[in-house]
Amino acid sequence: MKPGVSNNAPPDGPLAPGLYIVATPIGNLGDITLRAIETLRRCDGVACEDTRVTGKLLKHLGISKPMWRYDDHAEQRDRERLIESMRTRAVVLVSDAGMPLVADPGFRLVNAARGEGIAVTVIPGPSAVIAGLALSGLPNDRFLFAGFLPAKDKARRDTLEALAGIEATLVFYETAPRLLKSLAAIGEIMRYREIVVARELTKLHEECRRGLSAGLIAWYESHPPKGEIVLLIGPPEDHGHEEIDPDALLRTALEAMKPSQAAAHVAKATGLERRALYARAMELQRE
Numbered sequence: 001m002k003p004g005v006s007n008n009a010p011p012d013g014p015l016a017p018g019l020y021i022v023a024t025p026i027g028n029l030g031d032i033t034l035r036a037i038e039t040l041r042r043c044d045g046v047a048c049e050d051t052r053v054t055g056k057l058l059k060h061l062g063i064s065k066p067m068w069r070y071d072d073h074a075e076q077r078d079r080e081r082l083i084e085s086m087r088t089r090a091v092v093l094v095s096d097a098g099m100p101l102v103a104d105p106g107f108r109l110v111n112a113a114r115g116e117g118i119a120v121t122v123i124p125g126p127s128a129v130i131a132g133l134a135l136s137g138l139p140n141d142r143f144l145f146a147g148f149l150p151a152k153d154k155a156r157r158d159t160l161e162a163l164a165g166i167e168a169t170l171v172f173y174e175t176a177p178r179l180l181k182s183l184a185a186i187g188e189i190m191r192y193r194e195i196v197v198a199r200e201l202t203k204l205h206e207e208c209r210r211g212l213s214a215g216l217i218a219w220y221e222s223h224p225p226k227g228e229i230v231l232l233i234g235p236p237e238d239h240g241h242e243e244i245d246p247d248a249l250l251r252t253a254l255e256a257m258k259p260s261q262a263a264a265h266v267a268k269a270t271g272l273e274r275r276a277l278y279a280r281a282m283e284l285q286r287e
Helices: 034-042 051-061 076-086 107-115 128-136 153-163 176-189 213-222 246-254 259-270 274-286
Strands: 018-022 045-048 067-069 090-093 120-123 143-148 169-175 195-199 207-211 228-233
Touching: 018 034, 018 107, 034 051, 034 090, 034 120, 045 051, 051 067, 076 090, 076 107, 107 120, 128 169, 128 195, 128 207, 128 228, 143 153, 153 176, 169 176, 176 195, 176 213, 176 228, 195 213, 207 213, 207 246, 213 246, 213 259, 246 259, 246 274, 259 274
Parallel strands: 018 090, 018 120, 045 067, 045 090, 143 169
Antiparallel strands: 169 228, 195 207, 195 228
16 A cells, blocks of 8 residues: 555454544434444544543444544644554544544644655544535535634624625534624624524534524524534625515514514614514514
């Protein structure tokens, strides 16, 4: 086998030495692939963000393997030790959930392995980015994943302003405590853009809510969010003012607000006349 070429050993033989990038479930443990299970069974050890999290998965699968912590704080010497192990052993790299290297540690390790001519193999599987995009119903022919939005207000605004002109669906990871601030910033900078909050994907309380900023803010003010969040923003060319559906926005707002409040929120978000929106909100509530 040539250096740097991925290894695909037969399922009944030992894994060749090298690095194996393995995707793990983002919530539902049933989403792990057969190939991922087989690779974890046959490897010599697992490099992971948190040995407690990965330990639970391995226990669920009935697998016992040595685990080595490898996270954002890993040092050069940690990578060097793993690289040396890969010369004679099959080392799996996992993140706490989903596809490693997608807003998770591993970039430097993969680069170092390739630089040393060590075989690198990917075992693909669950990804919150792709799951959220598929569930959202937003255009998916072009999308940009931009990781986590910054925590500080100015940096968050600067990031959103820099991305606002990109003609693609924007995808971010977000935390529950910062969601309302992010929704407010999106509403100010991309006023007429449709937003999707995909929360707790594949888990018992999975949720996907879609609307403009004001309606989503109203909902999450009344229903404080929990868990992991994928935040998506529709592309500018498909979500202009002329394509706004007032009824859809009002229905979303009415789930958390009185008709007068819902009308005020939608009016603020769209520039539509508040009195007409109130009348329509009353009709929708009677339906």
